[in-house]
Amino acid sequence: MSEFVRKNICDGVAFGSIRDDRFKIGRISATLIVPLSRNTAAANALLSCVLTRSCKKYPDFTALSRKLDSLYGAALYPSVRQTGDYQALTITATGIDDQYALDGNSVSSELAELLCSILFEPNVTDLRFDEEDVEQERRQLIENIDAEYSEKRLYAVKRCIEVMCRDEVFSVGRYGSRQDVEKLTNENIYDAWQTLLKEARVELTMLGNTDPQNAYEGFAGYFGGLPRTVRTVPHIDVHPKEVKRVAETEEVSQSKLVMGFRSARPATDAQALENSLMSAILGATPTSKLFLNVREKKSLCYYCVSRVDNDKGIMLIDSGVETENIEKAEQAIMEQVNSLKNGNITDSELEDAKLAMKNSVMSSLDNLAAMQSFYLTRLMRNDPLSPLEAFKLIDGITKNRIVELAQQIEPDTVYSLVGN
Amino acid sequence: MEFTKIENKRVNEEYYRLEHSSGLTVIVYPKKGFNSVYASIGTKFGSIYSRFTNNGREICVPDGTAHYLEHKLFESEDGDAFSKYAKTGASANAYTSFDMTCYLFSCTDKFRESLEILIDLIQTPYFTKETVAKEQGIIAQEIKMYDDSPDWRVMMNLFKGLYHHHPINIDIAGSVESIAEITPEILYECYNSYYNLHNMVMTVVGGVDPQEVRSIVDEKIRPSEKIDTQVLFPEEPYKVVRSYTEQVLPVAVPMFELGFKEDSGSRYATSRELIATSILMNAFVGESSELYRRLLDAKLVNAAFGHEYLEGLGYRSLIISGESRNPKAAAEMIDEAVRKLHKNGISEAEFENARKVVYGKMVAGFDYKSSLASELMNGEFTGRKLFDGIEAVADITLKDINERLEVQLDADNCCLSVVKGM
Known part of the structure; x- marks a missing residue:
């Protein structure tokens, strides 16, 4: 395997890769990192779900799923994490290495292209995301938040953090609250998309047995022209007065x-x-x-x-x-x-x-x-x-x-x- | 005896298999360039082995004994295995399933020492009244943790709804009451019956050389004399126990598992049958299926939706599971689709699509040491060979899938298990 090679694409956007011939699957991801905030956490979380549901080229859930199936069951999914006082939204695509594709297709380059389309050419008409996509993903995100109550070990940890950090932005949680998600409008999600592309720190990674150069150029083409200002927040130390x-x-x-x-x-x-x-x-x-x-x-x-x-x-x-x-x-x-x-x-x-x-x-x-x-x-x-x-x-x-x-x-x- | 090399050109993979003179089957799967080694020893003895014969003598043990034995085997007279592994840096664990118990470690250094610890662990039982009693509190807490787990409950309730007598309907860890009956004598009885090397398999996957494994096994392992054990299961009718079961637990979104019971015969499913089932289910309820889309559009399921094949000696069921605000409506929609499926079968296009998905998943599986190790072990216990699956995907036909469908997904022989909120 090669070292981890990290190149800057533009302000706040970097592309890191490892060339490794030990694996039969490859993994491409885009992580968008922004300061966690009550005002935007829910919109960002819902956006990451809406983005992976469809895009201009595959404008509905089933069409996108069929495309992934045709790439030998490739996967495309969002994950949202909290890292300190930041929210990190990752969209990951995984698929088998090109040499195992039976029809000679390049799964890796199709997945890299797909990831770019997901981020830059979503299913948007007249500044609005597809209404049905938004409602479907809103319902599922709410069910996802509700389900955090079901597994009591995780729920207790979540409650402890909420109590402990109640006066800090950290307690907002990775998805924001159920109420925040309920209130979101289509405009909020569109704004979240625009803001993330301009203000998030972006870490792109490509790991596996593929030459990363094409993917790098693909991403550079999309990100290169964007005016960007990356936002950061200072950390505030907390010392409890009483337990x-x-x-x-x-x-x-x-x-x-x-x-x-x-x-x-x-x-x-x-x-x-x-x-x-x-x-x-x-x-x-x-x-x-x-x-x-x-x-x-x-x-x-x-x-x-x-x-x-x-x-x-x-x-x-x-x-x-x-x-x-x-x-x-x-x-x-x-x-x-x-x-x-x-x-x-x-x-x-x-x-x-x-x-x-x-x-x-x-x-x-x-x-x-x-x-x-x-x-x-x-x-x-x-x-x-x-x-x-x-x-x-x-x-x-x-x-x-x-x-x-x-x-x-x-x-x-x-x-x-x-x-x- | 020497290692036999088993290879597959389609995926460029190979491994080595040896029936060691001690009775132990040893499988080494070298992964070039890997830092770590994942090693495990398993015995074909799980929670459903609660009634068996040892050289003709019948033995019955309390529910949860196999799991209890797993916990206690970690201890020997000179300390517990965790503290020994701590000196090699290996990360160690063990698990008990319905049909096997497995002890494992993963290490990046001191492989020889770690494998010696693993071999010692399974060869030096040490159960006393005191050590057995000490574990009651810990395992009782493990049982209670599972009692509160809605995922686990919805599954166990389903098994109880599907199976009248087969011990698959009993929790792997048993109950707080049943484990109170476990004594050192019972543990020794099970150990002597099933921790016999003829009933055990070692798998080693990762950056390792087969000859190194061989030399450690030659040196450390004490041969076992072959004994005859037979597991006994009561007769199980074809029909399910009930068609609906529910439990109230503190959950915000209800969960469901819909299980379709099949005739299980008296043998394990073949690799080909498993692949056919997997293609069938991907076509029927996979991400791009019409049914999944209809369930989503009707707001009856979310992304936590999936399917699995529960299969072993004396039990076979297909399970579709998910979270739903209205599990009964979801089950009705699935039921209707099952009936239609039996009428129309799956189409050529759906078949080709699903076949690609299953092929991709199988190729991906070769990247994971732990899943390879358990596939290999499972394969030894069930008579399935690792590469048979990938070969079956290549030459299976739509006809095979539709034939398989004839004996699966019986809409008149299913059970819906629901866990819902207060």
Whole structure:
């Protein structure tokens, strides 16, 4: 495989590629990144669904699906993420490598063209998206938002974040709210499209066994002429004055406990790795403090996991427990957090976590989706590292550095979803 | 014995298979240029193996025993396997399904040490009263987590609605009550019956050399004496138990699974049958199908819509699932389309279209180590060969698909399972 090669197309638009002959599928994506805002989050999210439903050339859902079928079941889909105080909309196209196409068609160049059409030649007439497309996708997005309530582990984490960050734009969520989506007009979606093309930071990626030059030129042709100004937002640090406690009841047989903390918000990619290692020692592996003590020693839960959001500067620990054990679990978790803060880290805890993290970094090179995610995550930070650089850097992280980072953890919110 | 090379020119892929003298079947699938190796050992023993014979002696075990055994095998007298893997950096896991239990790891360094840990893990059972008791709390929480999972409930309720007696209608992890009956003796009984190398398969996929795997197996594995085990299933009628089942759970959008029960005979489906079914279902309810479009236009489903084939010893059902504000109306529309399908069959154009989709999915499958590993293992347990699928796609005809349809999607033998909100 080649290195990740990143070229600028124009202001705020870059094209990154890896040529790799190990895979039978290729992966092309466009990620549009804008500051998260209550006013635009829902419109952007709905736009990404409407864009992948049809375009000028394939003006209805079934026509576009048939086209994808004819490209050997190629996939085209939107995904919306929150990355710190930004909203990232990704449209991904995947399809088999050209050499496996039975009719000699070039699947990769058709997919690259299709992705350009999706972004620049949508199904718009007189400044309006197709009404039926908008209504269909609005209904589905609302059902999607409603469905977040169904899986209680995810729902509890979402509620904890809403409580914890209620005065911050972060609590808007990746899709905005159901009410926001209901209120959207066709004009809002059209405006969102125009604004995104001019103001979003755009990261294009092409991974697989195809020469990326044609796709690069295709995208450059479309983006090249656009007047662009990329918008950014400053980050605001938050230090909780007191711990917020919210308990909500629900008809569930297992209660959920989610503890939200403020943690370091690393400026560079290297610092983000250090912070992730800190979280790995605490609760992200089967030999972590939380797994060994809260699960294995006390048999309180099946899962008890910590993770840091380096772009936001928060850490969440979530667990599923018996209602009568919620307090016990909270205590047991805090004991482990404090133990980490006090520097109770054995050499073997540090080394085990490093090995697990190195394994995860190197494994990501064997999977195109993981590679895409690896690079996109890093591009949001200063001084992004390659997997090999990350691998080498992990070895040098010291126990002192982990303790320094652990000491920046501040409890902010304890949320529980209590079963009856 | 030496490795046999098995290759396929259509997709330029190859792997190596060995029936090791110990009884273990070893499959190595080298992936050139890959950093990581995905290794697994599985036994043909899952949750539905609750009644069986061992050299003629009949044994019955509590529901959830196979899964409990999976948890406990991680522990041995000198500590648990997770802490051993931690020293190699491997990421380890295990799972129990209806028809197998599998132990696995993925590593980018220290492959030999990691594989030794995996081999030790399955060869050194250590169950005491205390260690078995300790797991009750953890597994009870796992069971409760699934009790709250609407995806899981809607599926299990469907199986209960489809199957009268076959143990596919029982949760893999059992219940809080059934696992309370599990003792070290029961675990040893199952271990001695099914963790016999003649009943097990090792698959290793990734940046690895077959001879290296061979040398580790030669060195570490202790041969098993072949024993005769037979799983026993009660007689299962063709007809479903009921046509509708529902459960109320805190969900905002109801979920449904519509299952069509088939005659399952006494053997596994062949690769060709699976491919024919897959093409049939892609044509009938795939993304570009007329039915999916009509369901969308009627606002009866959303993008969380799909289909799968549930298939194993003694059970075969086609399942169409989704989220819907009105599951009954969605099911009615599907029912009507099924009846029409039986009258008209699928068209040549739909067939060619769906065939391309299925071909593309199969080609893509070769990129994923974990899915290759489980396909290979599953193949050993069911008598299906990995490359038979891709070959079947190439020469299957519309006639095959329409013949398959004759014994599938019986509109008078289906069950709708719904999970809806309070």
